[in-house]
Amino acid sequence: MSIFSKGPIPGRKLSIFLPEKKKLNPQQIHCCASMNIFLQDKRMFLNYSSTYREYDIPLLYKRQATALQGITYCPWCSKKLPKSLRHEWFVILEKEYGINDPFDREQEKLIPEEFNSDEWWKKRGL
Numbered sequence: 001m002s003i004f005s006k007g008p009i010p011g012r013k014l015s016i017f018l019p020e021k022k023k024l025n026p027q028q029i030h031c032c033a034s035m036n037i038f039l040q041d042k043r044m045f046l047n048y049s050s051t052y053r054e055y056d057i058p059l060l061y062k063r064q065a066t067a068l069q070g071i072t073y074c075p076w077c078s079k080k081l082p083k084s085l086r087h088e089w090f091v092i093l094e095k096e097y098g099i100n101d102p103f104d105r106e107q108e109k110l111i112p113e114e115f116n117s118d119e120w121w122k123k124r125g126l
């Protein structure tokens with residue numbers, strides 16, 4: 001059983017452990033060919049979140065990912081990875097939409113669709 005087979009919490013749009021691997025855009029260009037290949041390899045514990053533009057290694061407890069360890073350099077080509085936009089995701093949601101607790105069930109419904117992908121940060125030139 002893959003640790004990624006567990007999808008988002010039913011009825012909730014947000015989840016820390018979205019099965020990003022299944023949503024990987026094959027046209028997405030990462031730092032090197034190895035990164036592109038291993039992000040799509042289900043045996044590799046490595047995630048790329050297009051929403052937060054960050055790379056993570058899931059930490060397992062009883063075969064379930066319970067936390068994510070962010071990485072800032074590529075393990076294969078050693079290039080510095082782009083800065084995570086997780087903080088900006090929260091800041092912009094609050095500043096532009098007044099959403100100060102996106103994990104609250106009611107506020108979660110107000111999150112524009114663009115914030116579930118890389119659309120929000122690409123649009124803003126981040």
Ligand SMILES: [Zn+2]
Pocket residue numbers: 030031032033034035074075076077078079
């Ligand atoms: Zn690389």
